[in-house]
Amino acid sequence: MNNLTSKQLGSTTGYAPSSSGARDSVDYIDIHRVLRGLRRRIWLLIFVAIAAAGAFAGIASLQEPQYESSATLMLDPREQRALGNQTQVVQHLKLTSPIVDSEVAVLRGQSLQMRALELVLGDPELARRYYAIDPALQPPGLVDRLQSIASSALSQLFGSAATAGPEPIAEPRDESADLDGRKKRILGVLRKGLSVHRIGESYAINLRQETADPELSATFANALAAVYIQEQVENRRKTMEEVTGWLQVQVDASGRELERAEEAVRDFRVADSWNSKDVLRQQLDEMKVQIAETRADQVTKRAWLQTVASLADENEIMVIAQQQGSSLLQQLHNELEALLREDVRLSSSLSADHPDRRNLAVEMARLRANIDDAVLSYSAGLQSEVEVLHLREKDLEVEIAAMDHKLEQLELTDISFRQLERKADAARISYENLLARLGEARAQVTFERAEAKVIDPAEISLVPSSPKVKLMAAFGAALGLSATLIFIVLREFVSAGFTQANELENHFALPVLGSIPHVRMKKPFAVIAKMNMDRFSPLAERVRQISAILGQKNKSGDTLTMVVMSSLPDEGKTTTAMAMAYTYASFDKRTVLVDLDTRCAEAMPALTQGTGPDLSSWLEKGGDPSACTYPSQQGDFWVIGNRNGAGNMVPPPSRDEIRALLTELSKNFDVIVVDAPPLLVLSDGLAIAKEVDHILMNVRYRKTAKQSVATALALLEKVGERPTGLIMTMTDAKSEPQAYGYGYSYGYS
Structure with a gap:
């Protein structure tokens, strides 16, 4: 009976996958779905952003304040007179980008910075403050304290088993080596906060030092600039002295060569009797x-x-x-x-x-x-x-x-004499040039000038440069906001369940008859009270939509039978069955709700009163099952099931008993709604599915895994059954663009 009816319903009502499913490929992103998810969790976004901002601000405020001072050097861009090698003794040297970068590298060098440190350590007051930043004198950090605690605990734990040996003899300390190590440690701390860089494409170089002491930052930056200029002057003087010495040697050699050439000319004259x-x-x-x-x-x-x-x-x-x-x-x-x-x-x-x-x-x-x-x-x-x-x-x-x-x-000078004379003249010219350049070099030695000068000395800063609490708070807020946004977006798309009806239709090629919105209820039977309170609520409208699709009779005009089932518990099948029974009863149809989830019966205890026979009595004694039906106190429909409630282990009815029960009930009722147990928990639903007109499969919004639904459908297919349609339960009304609500009021005069 069910095969024919289900196929006829599927063919006549035309429940094919939604036309919008063509765009629901793996590459399609539903922007509206993301926006709805963000709107639902707007307070989560705000809370995480505020919490992250507070955390980052708190961490930043716990850090030790750092003070920054900077000095600016300007390299002289004018041409400087410099002395080169033997081939070109004097040349012009222009400042270029590689030369400026080389000077930056010199300032970043550890040797120059060590000289600057030794310069400031010459002041006893400053030396005391510089020695105070020695890492060896700092209190142990969190990691060091944890290691110390662990070592102490281990020594106490295993101390009794250890044998105490003689104390090691302290070796004499090398004070000079300790002082050098101290300077290196202090310089290591300073180098972490030192930044040397060229300002744009100019000839200016910025020295920026950051420490916890503002005076140390300023004094070290100025000392580094002073040592750099002093080294330039020393190097220039040393170079000029070396070149002057080399020129003096060249002048002496050229003078001797000139003397030999002139002596050769004189000898030639004597030999030729001139x-x-x-x-x-x-x-x-x-x-x-x-x-x-x-x-x-x-x-x-x-x-x-x-x-x-x-x-x-x-x-x-x-x-x-x-x-x-x-x-x-x-x-x-x-x-x-x-x-x-x-x-x-x-x-x-x-x-x-x-x-x-x-x-x-x-x-x-x-x-x-x-x-x-x-x-x-x-x-x-x-x-x-x-x-x-x-x-x-x-x-x-x-x-x-x-x-x-x-x-x-x-006289007519012969060739030999002319050659000697030309040689002497050449030696004389070379001697004169070297002598003139020696005079220039000696003049430059007396005038010492560096090729750089300080145009902006470092000053003591009164305002800490870090930590920037407001900036860290803003960064934390942005990070928290970004992380939460990513979480929400991923949660919308990386989900084990379904969130849209068209997604469910496209996945299983089955029509979705409707989506029942989530309503806060403690028990399933509370759905009837909700529908009584607002007959035009989204919940009531969705259930009426499903009942309208299924119709009020089967194709032969007989009693309409349907079963509401799910793949797993807690997917709203009992609530759906009660809502369907209540809705059909509101259409003036004699409706009975059959609770065949015998191991977790909830309908009879919740909806009826009395101590008369129930479903288990009929299964034992037989007879007319109508005698075991009772009117619901919260609706115009009837209920049959086990009265003992959940936890009563009653053997499930067989297929013949189910057929007999539905046949007898169809004589007195227009609509029969069966609440079946979950398919993946109990097999009772397979027998029930063979005896009804419509199979309604519940799929819980976001919760029901795709594999669970697929497994339940595969079980039905093995017994030759196919659901009439799917019902998405407990949906979020805000996430559905078609969510609506009606309100009516009537007045009579």
């Missing part, structure tokens, strides 16, 4: 030597004149005075410094308009003018000497040219 020309040639040689010395002196004087001008611009008067040996300049400079100190002293008590300070200002102006006049006089003297040397060079050039012309007129 005695008549010896005086002329000797004079020519002397003039050439003189012009070489004149040029060398001129180059040296010009270099010193430029150095004096640079020193005067930078107010290095004492250097000029020391090089000049002028007691007048030294006296004027000392007097000016004394007046400056006196003016500083008076400035604390007298205003700038006070006569004493104005007199001091006049006197200082006079001294500055005298110093400027002395420097200008000295520079003018140097300029005069350079001009005299230049004029002498020109005169010697004229005389040499005249004598060369005269010699050319006197």
